[in-house]
Amino acid sequence: MIKSKDDRLDSLIASAPRELAPATDNWQAIASRLDRPLPDTETLPYTEKSPDTEKAPRRLPLAIAAIAMLLVLVPLFNREPAPTDDGLHALIDSIELAHQQEVAVLIAPSQLAWQKVGFSDSIDAGLTELREAAKLILNALKANPQDKQLWQLWLWVQRREIELLTQGQRLPQGATQGDTL
């Protein structure tokens, strides 16, 4: 019996088609992107990782620009409310709770030393804008809990908040603007 299942599986593998047709033609979507430059991230090999310490200075302005864009775009999502979905609302609440708990751990008093560093101001500003954007998106998501784009925006903003907090923690502990090396 076991042998026959193995044989059956091997037979399925052997007869698996090498080609599958997508349900929709992707050519137009591809053609429309050919004249745009390739983003840097697309050229990275799979296993290549940039050190976070190198990414931080470049990513902060990008994050802030993205947040500004979100603040403009989010009101557009505040339109027709979809039918309520209790399951999704419960999921939203539990994710929000888990996120707030994670944030609370990251900003616990014992880990606040980085905030004394002068250049943490820009991180603080980014965090403030990020949290405002998150509130707007969360409200829109609760009104439209089945909107996948809103889900992605919301989760992206939460992830950025965690990343910014984590980056802040990597700054020299206990340093102040008057410190010398």
Place this chain on the structure above:
Amino acid sequence: MLFTQASPNEQQQPDDTELAAAAAWGDKHAFEQLYRRHHQRIYALALRLAGEPSVADEILQESFVRLWHKLPQFRGESQFGSWFYSLALNQALNTLKQHRSFWSRFMPDWHLHEAAPSEPCAHGGNDDELLLDRLILRLPERARLVFVLIAVEGFSHDEVARLLAISSGTSKAHYHRARELMKEMLS
């Protein structure tokens, strides 16, 4: 070398290397021919690795956009299909990694699998052909990646270990688990 004005009487189709050379010079018609020739092969890889048609579409599009930009680097020293396959595989793994890191903090695995459709594709194959892909879509992600790369794509455990940054033993364990799960599904 352009292929936009090929004579209708011309019997011999340009090969991939010629099309790639033309596309590298900006000939989008040649590039579209490359797309028509190769997109189903790349989509099959993408769908089986991703387990979800929308992600497979994303991988397919990203792979061809990236190919367009990388074509000047293709010197014709290897088969175009192999060269592009390697590029697309890296793109697929990168895309899956991005999706995983994005969702995994919030969504347990079961939630993503619930989102997978019951009908994987529209290629119109017979029942047995569809059956394998249905089973693959129901595998956990890591087991699915390893199973597809080894059983369907023909990689060795050492190669899979390098691609996925895992040990060869882990690859074997995932493969064994995938086979056991699929045999259970066949019951």
